[in-house]
Amino acid sequence: MDQGVFRPVGGSVRDGKTFLRSFDAKRMEVAAAEGRTWLESNPDHLDHAVLLFDGYYNLPNRKVDALCAEIVDYAQPRQNLRVALPYRPVTSAAGLAIYRLKVILENEADMNGETAQILGQTLMDGFEAYSEGFDIWKQHQDESI
Numbered sequence: 001m002d003q004g005v006f007r008p009v010g011g012s013v014r015d016g017k018t019f020l021r022s023f024d025a026k027r028m029e030v031a032a033a034e035g036r037t038w039l040e041s042n043p044d045h046l047d048h049a050v051l052l053f054d055g056y057y058n059l060p061n062r063k064v065d066a067l068c069a070e071i072v073d074y075a076q077p078r079q080n081l082r083v084a085l086p087y088r089p090v091t092s093a094a095g096l097a098i099y100r101l102k103v104i105l106e107n108e109a110d111m112n113g114e115t116a117q118i119l120g121q122t123l124m125d126g127f128e129a130y131s132e133g134f135d136i137w138k139q140h141q142d143e144s145i
Contacts, residue, residue: 006067008035008053012046019044028054039072048073057084057102059145064099065089083123086145097142 008031010021021038025031035051042049050071057066066084073079082104088097101123128134 006054008032008051010035010038010049010051012044012049014044014046019046036070039070042072042074046074055084057086064145066102081119088142096140098137098140099142099145 007028008023010023012019012021023031023035023038025034032051032053032055035053039049039051048071050069052067052069055066055068056063057068064086065088066086068084069082071081071083084102084104086099086102088094088099090096101120103119127137
């Protein structure tokens with residue numbers, strides 16, 4: 001992970017308005033912990049929020065760099081979702097690769113096939129809406145992981 005390049009960011013919605021918040025600390029782990037505290041406590045009384053940070057995704061035989069997102073819908077009942085977008089850093093000898101999105105479930109029984117398909121399509125629609133970023137993703141997409 002390239003320390004200092006990407007700081008944890010919180011995005012949120014309240015009353016239809018979007019807000020961004022950066023979490024800065026000398027150590028990435030501290031900034032991510034501050035972001036998680038903000039997400040968990042919801043001090044701004046948000047409708048929805050997401051915390052995006054650089055981390056790792058655990059494969060069976062190794063860990064890989066990943067952009068991680070923790071997503072919360074604060075409506076009752078509150079719903080949480082965690083996703084990771086594993087990648088190979090641009091600084092690696094083989095260059096940038098962006099792997100398949102991973103949905104991280106606390107309990108695999110929480111999601112059936114139909115729900116997973118709807119969620120996957122919704123996430124992809126959101127990614128495609130950010131056309132510049134999605135173009136980079138498509139250029140460097142690697143389905144091997």
